[in-house]
Amino acid sequence: MPRFLIVYVxxxxxxxxxxGRVAMFSLFALMGILLWGAIARAGWQPQIWTDEMAQFLLMGYFMLGGAYALQLGSAVRMDLLYSRWSDRTKAAVxxxxxxxxxxxxxxLLWGGIESTLYALEYSERRRGLWRPYMAxxxxxxxxxxxLMILQCTAFFIRDIARLRKVEL
Structure with a gap:
């Protein structure tokens, strides 16, 4: 395999x-926000921002941690046939x-970019009391x-290397 592909992977x-490791720690911020919201509801006036901020943090956690989950092989795979295949067949599939x-x-990226540009151009805000900016x-x-596209291309390069019996 060319050196630049190995460096890229x-x-x-x-x-x-x-x-992915940084995104994992965002769960602590999420827990803090949810704890603050629960205490505020029980003790005094509920905070209007805690639920939406928790939703935003959770979405960021999933999106930024997606490539990390792919990398670790945490994705669900039907293993009825896959485990019986040779390494080359697995790589081809x-x-x-x-x-x-x-x-x-x-x-998904195309739609995400268009939606982001719209949010930036029109200062889109979420409906509700808090009305945070969506951009x-x-x-x-x-x-x-x-990041997920980059990880997928790295996987593709690894699979091609395995098909060619080259170790990365």
């Missing part, structure tokens, strides 16, 4: 590992399915999709 996996996933993520969370969504 290692760079993408290091990036997604780091972002994985390469095809990764291409389908990249197409799906590409369409920041949509930007996080687009970043998460890009």
């Amino acid at each position: 290692r760079w993408v996996e290091r990036l997604n590992y780091g972002v 994985d390469a095809v399915t990764i291409l389908m996933l990249v197409v799906y993520l590409g369409i 920041p969370i949509k930007i996080v969504m687009v970043i998460g999709i890009v």
Whole structure:
């Protein structure tokens, strides 16, 4: 395999590992916000921002942690046939399915970018009492999709290397 592909795969996996580890710690912020909201409801006037902020943090957690979950193999896989296949057959099937996933993520990215541009252009806000701006969370969504596309391309390169019997 060309050296730049090996460097690309290692760079993408290091990036997604780091972002995923940081995203894991956002759960502590989420717990803090939910705890604050629960205490405020029980003790004094409920805070209008806690539920929506928790939803935004959870969405950011899922989107930024998606590539990390792919990297760790945490995705659900039907193992009826897969476990019986040879490594080359697994690599071939994985390469095809990764291409389908990249197409799906590409369409999702296109819609995400259009939605983000709309939110930025028109200062879109969420309906409700708090009315937070939507652009920041949509930007996080687009970043998460890009990270998943990068991870999928790294997987594709690894699968092609396995088909060629080259170790990365």
